[in-house]
Amino acid sequence: MEKLKYEKPVISKITAGVPSKFGLPARQKIISEIDGIPVSKLMEEYGSPVFVFSENTIRNTYAEARQAFETRYPKVQFAWSYKTNYLDAVCNIFHDEGSWAEVVSGFEFEKALAIGVSGSQILFNGPEKSEKDLTLAINHNACVHIDHFDELYLLMEITQKLDKKARVAIRVNMDTGIYPMWDRFGFNYENGEAWNAINRIMLADRLELIGLHTHIGTYIMAPSAYAIAATKLANLLVATHSKFGHWLKYIDLGGGFASKNTLKGAYMPGSETCPTFDDYAEAITNALISSEIPHENLPTLFLETGRALIDDAGYLLTTVLANKRSSTGRRNMVIDAGVNLLFTSFWYNLGVYPSKSPSEYLEETTIYGPLCMNIDVIRDAINFPHVKTGDQLVIERVGAYNVTQWMQFITYRPNVVLIDLEGRSHVIKKKEDLETLKNKEVKPE
Amino acid sequence: MEIVKEVKISENGFVFNSKTGDSFNLNPTGLALIKLISEGKELDEIKKEFVSAYEVDDLTFEKDFYEFFTLLKHHQIMVQSDPLEFK
């Protein structure tokens, strides 16, 4: 006698009248391969958990963003935001596509130089720049984005000491209607501080003001906020020309485009709601083109887009360690990747998917990582099929910030793999081992 | 431990607990299982029936059985009055 197909027996409560927040997709999505390589093969070769990046997705996403802007505006330059993902192999792809580097620390500056980025194509942001960092930047002819007056005066001192000129821009903060307003970085537009800083720099012998920068926030869902930012920077550009007869070379609108991830608390998935590159490009370029800047003096538009360019290209493959029931009967699942590897799980409801056809039955589940800590929750409520211990899952859209903000805690950080355009996989960062960690420890004599 | 008398189970897997006012859905294996439980059969007997009828091994079924049981207790379809009673 042929046996019946077995499915785990389940009973689920019917909650009439309450619309299910999982009403959207009817079919459970499965991710069984990445760029043609089966998930099981990747995990067999590189272990679990493992981060996997797709070069194809990186290049396609970049091309899409570039096209959105270049078809609308004559001069566009992307600068890869290092903090978003500074693995050499990833940065190399962006530089190969023509991106400059956007760095926010001496470490990131050195990393960009070390992989061969020319100093003159590095934008140096951030509130933390030591005298040593600034000297390095000036010697390499980088563009320093000044964050505050103390940095401005320090730069004047250093350029005098070195008897060299520094190429600078200022970071401007402003009200673009976005809440919370990021006013802790840079000089404020509305209260005249930015204009003050421009005046002070224009009078300084060894500082050459070449641009204006802003970064209005991150995961900005409203393209109109960028239009406001572009207009305000354009106003400063025109004022600088009127007073000093000098056209600044660029306007840098920073990063902040939303990736397709779903923010916690959002009702609809990010993939349905977040603006496209075309939406952002339309708002920004219209604002610049319709500003008072004459067409022949339009500045180069710099963009430091981070998460929107890399989130989609990164996956984390993970294994189910256990299924349990909480004391209240709720389904809990433990996987081998925790919040120490997935910093972005604090902001997003990350997409977690089975790698092979699971049970048809879905149940609301909490997904925990393996850390012995209560905060280690990857998803507090996800409608998830029944999977078994040892089953392999894929967490998508984890390309941004995770492999830079990850923490080494109670275990080793895993391999990071890149699948190239030919569909071959390469380790681009090796899994840590005891040596990696003991290496920097010193026993007192 | 038995299924509470206020609980009605329909042929297509619909469950109503008039004591709590809650209703539930069972998947087909859940329905088959709850029927055997309501007949008062013990784990060993139920396991034998399941393993011969379905594509499932002993251990997997045993694990799932206890999990299902926990859910029945959680939904007050079965009541555990003595914490040391093992079922």
Ligand SMILES: Cc1ncc(COP(=O)(O)O)c(C=O)c1O
């Ligand atoms: C100055 C600056 N530029 C660019 C970025 C990249 O932002 P996002 O990843 O939101 O595009 C950041 C991120 O915080 C930033 O601080």
